Amino acid sequence: MTRLPTVSDVATAAGVSRQTVSNVLNAPDVVRPETRERVLAAVSELGYRPHASARRLRTQQSSTIGIRLDPMTDGISGVVLDRFLHALTAQADALGLRVMLFTAAGPEEEIAQFRRLSDGADVDAFVLTSTFEGDPRTEWLIEHGQRFVTFGRPWGVDDMEDPQHLWVDVDGRAGLRAATRHLLDEGLRRIAYVGWPSPSGTGDDRHAGWRETMREAGLDDDELDALEARTPEGVPHGAEALRAVEAATGGAVEGVVCSSDSLALGALLAARGRYPVIGYDNTPVAASIGMSSVDQPLEQVATGVLELLTGAHGGRVRHDGEPVGDPRHRLLEPRLVPRELQVAPA
Amino acid sequence: MTRLPTVSDVATAAGVSRQTVSNVLNAPDVVRPETRERVLAAVSELGYRPHASARRLRTQQSSTIGIRLDPMTDGISGVVLDRFLHALTAQADALGLRVMLFTAAGPEEEIAQFRRLSDGADVDAFVLTSTFEGDPRTEWLIEHGQRFVTFGRPWGVDDMEDPQHLWVDVDGRAGLRAATRHLLDEGLRRIAYVGWPSPSGTGDDRHAGWRETMREAGLDDDELDALEARTPEGVPHGAEALRAVEAATGGAVEGVVCSSDSLALGALLAARGRYPVIGYDNTPVAASIGMSSVDQPLEQVATGVLELLTGAHGGRVRHDGEPVGDPRHRLLEPRLVPRELQVAPA
DNA sequence: CATGGGCATTTGATCGATCAAACCCACCGG
DNA sequence: CCGGTGGGTTTGATCGATCAAATGCCCATG
Numbered sequence: 001m002t003r004l005p006t007v008s009d010v011a012t013a014a015g016v017s018r019q020t021v022s023n024v025l026n027a028p029d030v031v032r033p034e035t036r037e038r039v040l041a042a043v044s045e046l047g048y049r050p051h052a053s054a055r056r057l058r059t060q061q062s063s064t065i066g067i068r069l070d071p072m073t074d075g076i077s078g079v080v081l082d083r084f085l086h087a088l089t090a091q092a093d094a095l096g097l098r099v100m101l102f103t104a105a106g107p108e109e110e111i112a113q114f115r116r117l118s119d120g121a122d123v124d125a126f127v128l129t130s131t132f133e134g135d136p137r138t139e140w141l142i143e144h145g146q147r148f149v150t151f152g153r154p155w156g157v158d159d160m161e162d163p164q165h166l167w168v169d170v171d172g173r174a175g176l177r178a179a180t181r182h183l184l185d186e187g188l189r190r191i192a193y194v195g196w197p198s199p200s201g202t203g204d205d206r207h208a209g210w211r212e213t214m215r216e217a218g219l220d221d222d223e224l225d226a227l228e229a230r231t232p233e234g235v236p237h238g239a240e241a242l243r244a245v246e247a248a249t250g251g252a253v254e255g256v257v258c259s260s261d262s263l264a265l266g267a268l269l270a271a272r273g274r275y276p277v278i279g280y281d282n283t284p285v286a287a288s289i290g291m292s293s294v295d296q297p298l299e300q301v302a303t304g305v306l307e308l309l310t311g312a313h314g315g316r317v318r319h320d321g322e323p324v325g326d327p328r329h330r331l332l333e334p335r336l337v338p339r340e341l342q343v344a345p346a
Numbered sequence: 347m348t349r350l351p352t353v354s355d356v357a358t359a360a361g362v363s364r365q366t367v368s369n370v371l372n373a374p375d376v377v378r379p380e381t382r383e384r385v386l387a388a389v390s391e392l393g394y395r396p397h398a399s400a401r402r403l404r405t406q407q408s409s410t411i412g413i414r415l416d417p418m419t420d421g422i423s424g425v426v427l428d429r430f431l432h433a434l435t436a437q438a439d440a441l442g443l444r445v446m447l448f449t450a451a452g453p454e455e456e457i458a459q460f461r462r463l464s465d466g467a468d469v470d471a472f473v474l475t476s477t478f479e480g481d482p483r484t485e486w487l488i489e490h491g492q493r494f495v496t497f498g499r500p501w502g503v504d505d506m507e508d509p510q511h512l513w514v515d516v517d518g519r520a521g522l523r524a525a526t527r528h529l530l531d532e533g534l535r536r537i538a539y540v541g542w543p544s545p546s547g548t549g550d551d552r553h554a555g556w557r558e559t560m561r562e563a564g565l566d567d568d569e570l571d572a573l574e575a576r577t578p579e580g581v582p583h584g585a586e587a588l589r590a591v592e593a594a595t596g597g598a599v600e601g602v603v604c605s606s607d608s609l610a611l612g613a614l615l616a617a618r619g620r621y622p623v624i625g626y627d628n629t630p631v632a633a634s635i636g637m638s639s640v641d642q643p644l645e646q647v648a649t650g651v652l653e654l655l656t657g658a659h660g661g662r663v664r665h666d667g668e669p670v671g672d673p674r675h676r677l678l679e680p681r682l683v684p685r686e687l688q689v690a691p692a
Numbered sequence: 693c694a695t696g697g698g699c700a701t702t703t704g705a706t707c708g709a710t711c712a713a714a715c716c717c718a719c720c721g722g
Numbered sequence: 723c724c725g726g727t728g729g730g731t732t733t734g735a736t737c738g739a740t741c742a743a744a745t746g747c748c749c750a751t752g
Contacts, residue, residue: 006708007708007709007710019711019731019733022710022711031731032729032731035731049461049462049465050466050708051466051709052467054399054403054708054709054710056399056709057707057736057737057739058736069431069435079428081428082415089448100447102444103435103436119350119395120395120396262630266635269635284608285611289615353738363701363703364702364739364740365701376699377701378699381701400740401738402707403709403738403739404706404739404740405707405740
C-alpha cells in the first residue's frame with residue numbers, strides 16, 4: 001500500500017503548481033482549458049483523490065450530515081426511517097456529502113451529541129426526525145447557530161413559521177383523505193378510522209384527513225364518533241380497536257383506514273377479509289401481505305431536506321446568513337398504493 | 347458563534363505548551379499529575395473539543411467505520427440491519443469511533459465506494475453485511491489491505507479459515523435446533539420447516555439445524571422430506587409453502603419453524619392458529635403479533651465486530667500487522683423468544 | 693566535579709489541502 | 723515609451739492537531 005498521491009504529486013506530474021491543481025478541482029473556470037486538460041489527465045493517471053480531512057481542516061466544512069438513529073421505535077414503522085436514511089445517503093453522496101450516524105437515549109443526550117459532533121467539526125449540519133411539540137432540540141440548534149432541517153413539522157403553533165426552522169414533511173391529512181376517498185369511491189360508506197390518541201401532531205393531522213373526507217361524504221358527527229378509535233401504536237391495539245368500533249356500530253363497518261401499518265395489520269387480522277383495510281407508511285409488511293397503504297415519498301423528502309440544507313449551492317452546505325431560497329419548508333403529497341390482498345388471513 | 351478554542355488556547359490558559367495539552371488528552375500518563383490537573387481544568391473551562399479533521403489529517407486515522415446501507419431487502423427482515431446498525435453505532439461511539447453510511451447498487455459499485463472512502467481517508471475500516479459465496483468485495487478489501495470485518499461468514503469452504511478475513515456470525519443452525527427442540531419438548535412431533543431454497547449459506551445452515559434435530563427425535567428421511575418446503579423470501583411464499591406441506595403430509599403438521607419472520611408470518615396466517623409457528627430474526631412484527639422467534643444477539647455481534655476491528659487497542663483501529671488476538675471470528679448463539687399469540691388470526 | 697540517564701516539557705516540522713496575495717506577461721491607451 | 727489592466731499561475735501562510743527530536747532539570751554515579 002504505497003502512499004496516496006497528493007495535490008503536489010499531481011502538480012509535478014502535470015508541470016504546474018499545487019494551487020492550479022486545486023483550482024482545476026474547485027474552480028475549473030479560472031484555469032485555462034489547455035492546462036485543465038493536462039491536470040485532469042495527471043489526476044486520473046495517478047488516481048488522485050482529495051484527502052477529505054485535509055480539505056475539511058482548511059475549509060472548516062466537514063460536508064457531513066449527522067443524523068440520529070432512533071432507538072428502534074417499537075413498531076413496524078421503524079422501517080420508514082430506514083428507507084429515508086437510504087434515500088438521504090444516496091442523494092447526499094451525489095452531492096459530495098456524507099452521512100454520519102449517532103445514537104442517543106433521549107433529547108438531553110441528543111443535544112450532548114450535537115455539541116460533540118459540531119464542536120469536533122465532524123458534522124456541519126443535522127437532520128432531525130420525529131419532532132414533537134416544544135422540541136428542545138430545535139431550540140438548542142437555533143440558539144447555537146447550527147444548521148439543520150427537520151423531517152417533520154414543528155407542531156407548536158408559533159414554531160411552524162419560525163424562519164430559522166427549515167422543515168420538510170409529508171401531508172398526512174392528504175394521505176388519509178386519499179385513502180378514505182379510495183374506499184368511498186368503491187361504494188363503501190361506513191369507513192372506520194383507527195389511529196393514535198390525541199394529542200399527537202402527526203396523529204391528529206391524519207385523523208383530520210379521514211374525518212373531513214367522511215363529513216364531505218355526508219356522515220354526521222355522531223356516526224363518525226362511533227366509527228373512530230384512538231389507540232397506542234401496536235398490532236394488538238389495532239385489532240382491539242377495530243373490534244371496539246365494530247361493537248359500537250353494531251358491526252356495520254365497511255372499510256378501515258389507519259394511521260400506521262402496525263395498527264392496520266392488527267385491524268386486518270381482526271377484519272378477517274370481510275372488508276378492506278388501508279394502512280399508512282407502505283412498509284414491507286403491507287407490501288408483502290398485499291395490504292393497501294399510504295406511501296410517503298421518502299425520496300422526495302430526502303431531496304427536499306438536502307435542498308434546504310445546501311441552499312442554492314449544490315454540494316456545499318449553506319453558509320450562515322446566506323438566503324435560504326423560499327419556501328423554507330416543503331409539504332409533500334403522499335400517494336396511496338392500492339393492493340389486492342395476497343394472503344387470505346382466513 | 348465565536349471561534350472554538352484550540353490546543354494552543356488551552357495551552358496558554360494552562361500555562362503550558364501545545365504538546366503537553368495533546369499529551370494530557372492522548373497519553374495522560376506521561377504528564378505530571380499536577381500539570382494534568384491544570385490542563386484538564388483549562389480544557390473544561392474553555393469547553394475545548396479536539397478538532398476531528400485536524401487530528402485525522404495528522405494521524406492518518408479517521409476513526410470512522412464505513413457501512414453500506416442495504417437497498418432495503420424486500421422483506422420484513424430489513425429491520426435486522428437496522429437494529430445491528432443501532433447497536434454498532436452506540437458501541438462505536440463509546441470507543442470514540444464514528445459510523446458513516448454509504449449506499450451502492452451492487453458489488454461493483456460498492457467496491458467503487460470502498461475506494462472513494464478509503465482514498466479520501468474518510469473511513470479506515472469497513473463492516474460488511476450479507477456476505478455470500480465468492481464475494482468479490484472481501485477479495486478486493488484483502489487485496490488492497492483494507493481493514494474490515496464481516497457480519498456473516500464467508501460461505502466458501504476455503505475462505506472460512508482465511509486468516510485475513512475476520513468475521514462475526516450468528517449460529518443459525520443452533521437457532522433452528524433450539525426452535526425445533528422447543529416444539530418437540532411441548533410434545534409436538536411432526537414439525538414442518540419452511541425456508542429458503544438451496545444453495546444459500548445462511549438458509550442451508552438453518553435448515554440443517556431443523557433437520558438434524560428432527561432426525562435425533564426419530565423421524566426418518568422420507569417423513570422429513572415431506573415436512574420441508576423451500577421457497578423464496580416473502581409472506582405469500584410462506585403461506586403457500588406451508589399449504590404445500592400440509593397437502594404433502596395429509597394435514598398432519600403439528601408445528602412449523604421458519605428461516606425468517608416473513609415466511610413465518612405467511613405460515614402463521616396459513617396455519618390459522620391450529621398449531622404454533624416459530625420465526626427467525628425476532629422482528630417487531632413477530633413481537634407485536636406475539637409470534638415466537640429466534641433472536642439474533644445483535645448487540646453481541648456489534649461488540650464482536652468492534653473487538654475484531656480494534657484489536658487489543660480500544661478506540662484506535664488496529665494497525666496493519668498488529669496481531670488480531672485469536673480467534674479471528676466469533677460464532678454467537680441466538681436465543682429463542684417464546685411467545686403467546688396476541689392476535690388470533692382467526 | 694563532570695558525565696550521563698531519566699523524566700517532564702517545549703520546539704520545529706508535518707499531515708494535505710485551500711486562501712490570500714504576489715507575480716508574470718501580453719496587451720492597450722495616452 | 724511608460725503605466726495600467728487583467729487573465730493565468732505561482733508562492734507563502736494557514737487550518738488544528740500530533741510526531742520526532744531537542745531542551746532543561748534533577749539526581750545518581752564514577
